[in-house]
Amino acid sequence: xxxxxxxxxxxxxxxxxxxxxxxxxxxxxxxxxxxxxxxxxxxxxxxxxxxxxxxxxxxxxxxxxxxxxxxxxxxxxxxxxxxxxxxxxxxxxxxxxxxxxxxxxxxxxxxxxxxxxxxxxxxxxxxxxxxxxxxxxxxxxxxxxxxxxxxxxxxxxxxxxxxxxxxxxxxxxxxxxxxxxxxxxxxxxxxxxxxxxxxxxxxxxxxxxxxxxxxxxxxxxxxxxxxxxxxxxxxxxxxxxxxxxxxxxxxxxxxxxxxxxxxxxxxxxxxxxxxxxxxxxxxxxxxxxxxxxxxxxxxxxxxxxxxxxxxxxxxxxxxxxxxxxxxxxxxxxxxxxxxxxxxxxxxxxxxxxxxxxxxxxxxxxxxxxxxxxxxxxxxxxxxxxxxxxxxxxxxxxxxxxxxxxxxxxxxxxxxxxxxxxxxxxxxxxxxxxxxxxxxxxxxxxxxxxxxxxxxxxxxxxxxxxxxxxxxxxxxxxxxxxxxxxxxxxxxxxxxxxxxxxxxxxxxxxxxxxxxxxxxxxxxxxxxxxxxxxxxxxxxxxxxxxxxxxxxxxxxxxxxxxxxxxxxxxxxxxxxxxxxxxxxxxxxxxxxxxxxxxxxxxxxxxxxxxxxxxx
Numbered sequence: 001x002x003x004x005x006x007x008x009x010x011x012x013x014x015x016x017x018x019x020x021x022x023x024x025x026x027x028x029x030x031x032x033x034x035x036x037x038x039x040x041x042x043x044x045x046x047x048x049x050x051x052x053x054x055x056x057x058x059x060x061x062x063x064x065x066x067x068x069x070x071x072x073x074x075x076x077x078x079x080x081x082x083x084x085x086x087x088x089x090x091x092x093x094x095x096x097x098x099x100x101x102x103x104x105x106x107x108x109x110x111x112x113x114x115x116x117x118x119x120x121x122x123x124x125x126x127x128x129x130x131x132x133x134x135x136x137x138x139x140x141x142x143x144x145x146x147x148x149x150x151x152x153x154x155x156x157x158x159x160x161x162x163x164x165x166x167x168x169x170x171x172x173x174x175x176x177x178x179x180x181x182x183x184x185x186x187x188x189x190x191x192x193x194x195x196x197x198x199x200x201x202x203x204x205x206x207x208x209x210x211x212x213x214x215x216x217x218x219x220x221x222x223x224x225x226x227x228x229x230x231x232x233x234x235x236x237x238x239x240x241x242x243x244x245x246x247x248x249x250x251x252x253x254x255x256x257x258x259x260x261x262x263x264x265x266x267x268x269x270x271x272x273x274x275x276x277x278x279x280x281x282x283x284x285x286x287x288x289x290x291x292x293x294x295x296x297x298x299x300x301x302x303x304x305x306x307x308x309x310x311x312x313x314x315x316x317x318x319x320x321x322x323x324x325x326x327x328x329x330x331x332x333x334x335x336x337x338x339x340x341x342x343x344x345x346x347x348x349x350x351x352x353x354x355x356x357x358x359x360x361x362x363x364x365x366x367x368x369x370x371x372x373x374x375x376x377x378x379x380x381x382x383x384x385x386x387x388x389x390x391x392x393x394x395x396x397x398x399x400x401x402x403x404x405x406x407x408x409x410x411x412x413x414x415x416x417x418x419x420x421x422x423x424x425x426x427x428x429x430x431x432x433x434x435x436x437x438x439x440x441x442x443x444x445x446x447x448x449x450x451x452x453x454x455x456x457x458x459x460x461x462x463x464x465x466x467x468x469x470x471x472x473x474x475x476x477x478x479x480x481x482x483x484x485x486x487x488x489x490x491x492x493x494x495x496x497x498x499x500x501x502x503x504x505x506x507x508x509x510x511x512x513x514x515x516x517x518x519x520x521x522x523x524x525x526x527x528x529x530x531x532x533x534x535x536x537x538x539x540x541x542x543x544x545x546x547x548x549x550x551x552x553x554x555x556x557x558x559x560x561x562x563x564x565x566x567x568x569x570x571x572x573x574x575x576x577x578x579x580x581x582x583x584x585x586x587x588x589x590x591x592x593x594x595x596x597x598x599x600x601x602x603x604x605x606x607x608x609x610x611x612x613x614x
Contacts, residue, residue: 036215085174134160184326196464379412420493431482
């Protein structure tokens with residue numbers, strides 16, 4: 001999909017053109033596994049480790065040259081078979097066609113006028129490749145024995161894809177044949193192209209992605225060669241790094257979470273046809289209908305015949321797009337950079353600051369985000385900075401007295417400063433930190449712009465330079481914004497302007513889940529809200545209910561204080577946390593799932609019925 005779907009003409013052939021001793025490859029993969037399992041390198045040593053791992057991988061690739069499975073002809077040659085297969089199995093195929101849009105790669109083009117919010121695409125469950133279908137395939141016996149496959153659905157899906165690709169009679173063959181032969185994720189970058197990302201924040205995730213993929217391949221190569229439940233897999237004689245990189249990238253750029261048949265939990269899936277849609281700004285318009293047991297997509301906007309049909313992938317940064325999807329989205333309003341902040345334990349006021357932050361549901365040390373748009377900081381980061389810069393007297397006001405709880409509730413509200421002096425100090429601190437981050441880059445904004453203009457770069461190198469340029473532009477905006485705010489509050493302090501006060505105390509009951517039902521969470525709406533995603537979910541949550549752990553599906557309550565700080569919106573009942581405050585991982589193509597209960601589905605307890613799932 002999109003630029004991540006750009007492909008080269010696939011060469012003809014069906015596999016083994018050369019013969020390599022399994023023992024020879026096993027020795028190399030053992031060395032690779034040992035290298036990738038070693039402790040993390042010290043500061044400044046990450047590039048050296050990356051080069052060493054890459055050298056071992058290249059040795060393995062050289063030995064395995066000619067062994068990978070490919071298809072005859074071009075990718076687009078198989079589109080008619082895909083459409084026929086999809087139509088015969090209940091998917092919608094009218095109103096659009098698959099077309100190459102040059103820079104954006106293959107996508108969907110409307111063949112008729114499509115109205116905004118019109119249901120134009122649906123794909124039934126039986127066409128989806130899921131972790132559940134993997135369990136019922138030839139991979140099932142190995143899945144039941146291997147803990148990594150059980151714990152990591154994305155890896156299971158990658159092996160499911162490889163096994164089905166190697167089977168000429170696979171039900172999913174018409175879909176698999178239309179997948180790209182390679183991708184533009186950093187796994188496919190040349191070493192010189194990766195160099196352009198040095199000193200960027202994204203480089204650490206690039207190193208981690210490459211190292212993890214190499215370690216997984218080395219581990220599973222040994223498993224496939226030695227495990228008794230792997231002898232029936234069609235990969236035993238030709239499981240190459242090239243194949244695994246392709247499968248991982250296919251899953252990473254395309255996977256989504258869908259609910260299981262009873263709606264009780266989610267599973268990972270590849271969704272044919274729908275995954276051809278390219279990204280643009282907007283709202284999430286894809287859902288899963290449990291009653292009809294199919295994925296459904298409504299039009300993001302009006303599309304005239306001949307126009308490309310876009311969908312919105314979610315609030316992802318350009319670093320996430322490049323690393324996990326293989327494209328850079330210009331003018332991304334959700335772009336951001338990370339900023340790690342924490343209260344030092346040597347701070348004389350550490351205990352008091354930690355207590356105020358705890359009451360506000362904010363950790364004493366965390367990775368926050370500076371955003372592309374104004375304001376550059378979230379309510380949570382604003383609250384943290386205010387506490388970080390508080391005097392002892394200000395801390396006491398937030399810990400003691402009848403009004404302490406009300407002060408906590410307004411910490412993240414930009415309209416109600418703690419004091420003018422506090423505002424001056426926090427914006428001055430942020431200005432300094434952003435300036436220091438800006439100085440860590442080896443090139444300036446002007447140099448990057450000139451480099452892009454005057455050099456004929458590959459598509460991947462262009463993405464890398466644009467990404468580092470984008471990070472610097474966000475930091476520069478943050479510096480300017482912080483300086484402007486600092487000067488504004490300094491004038492307010494000099495003029496001794498009165499501090500604005502809330503008109504009334506915060507209604508604590510209004511922030512309790514049982515009293516605050518948004519329009520998407522209201523039982524009368526007859527539907528659940530699903531916010532689901534790629535690889536690692538973005539952990540969006542409903543502001544009126546407990547947040548669920550995306551890793552294990554266990555409920556974790558979010559305090560009403562935390563909800564207030566993050567801006568609990570009564571008018572729409574949904575808040576997606578800024579990705580800068582999220583956990584790590586790959587991410588994420590989030591979308592809504594409006595679910596209707598099937599008769600056979602277990603009815604949840606009244607207390608749990610209208611909670612969102614992730």
